[in-house]
């Protein structure tokens with residue numbers, strides 16, 4: 001039997017397996033089976049810790065419940081950083097993902113601040129299927145249109161709306177996620193700007209669906225809002241699961257994300273009981 005840890009960041013939840021000592025036979029199908037909320041443990045993302053490469057303290061492999069691999073997961077970045085930092089009695093660790101190195105530091109009050117790296121703003125960074133202005137992507141569906149797009153190591157599109165409560169995220173989200181303008185699909189954010197430093201956000205996540213919070217989505221939202229002149233470079237982003245503090249740092253274009261972490265429970269699982 002294999003130990004696992006069930007963690008979350010504002011209710012965006014993860015099953016975490018530790019493959020640092022021994023490789024684990026994880027296939028996309030097995031990740032999807034474990035992530036299933038009825039036939040498995042259930043989670044928004046399935047996280048596997050791998051041995052730390054030079055210059056980092058841990059490698060974090062991120063998979064969605066559909067088995068697809070993701071290049072960023074902000075809430076999991078904080079969770080995994082806290083796990084490794086607590087193992088070592090450290091206050092700062094570097095989490096590596098397929099998209100880069102993410103330094104994370106412990107703050108007072110159980111908060112953690114992750115440097116999620118630079119926002120990538122070119123059309124072929126997101127990526128989009130063809131050259132376009134990422135500040136005004138030519139896409140519309142029902143009541144939403146004209147998103148801004150960027151990458152945080154994973155693709156994001158942000159639709160700004162006057163009234164978030166009037167938006168049917170569950171219907172619009174999947175159609176926009178799979179729009180052909182996003183060759184790798186996209187995470188879709190629906191954002192209502194409340195003030196120059198406060199945004200409400202609901203996310204439809206690529207390969208996962210609606211989640212209670214999304215760290216990389218919050219990062220993309222502050223960047224896209226600031227680029228549009230809708231907010232400053234710092235804001236509280238309120239999602240159904242709670243608040244994150246975001247800053248799109250002027251000096252280097254990096255996005256700093258501050259928020260809580262939690263372990264809901266630990267347990268054991270038999271990998272062989274899940275898809276081959």
Ligand SMILES: N[C@H](CCC[C@H](N)C(=O)O)C(=O)O
Nearest residue numbers: 070073074075154214215216
């Ligand atoms: N929940 C994650 C985002 C997962 C992104 C994943 N859905 C993708 O395919 O990029 C976060 O806190 O950033």
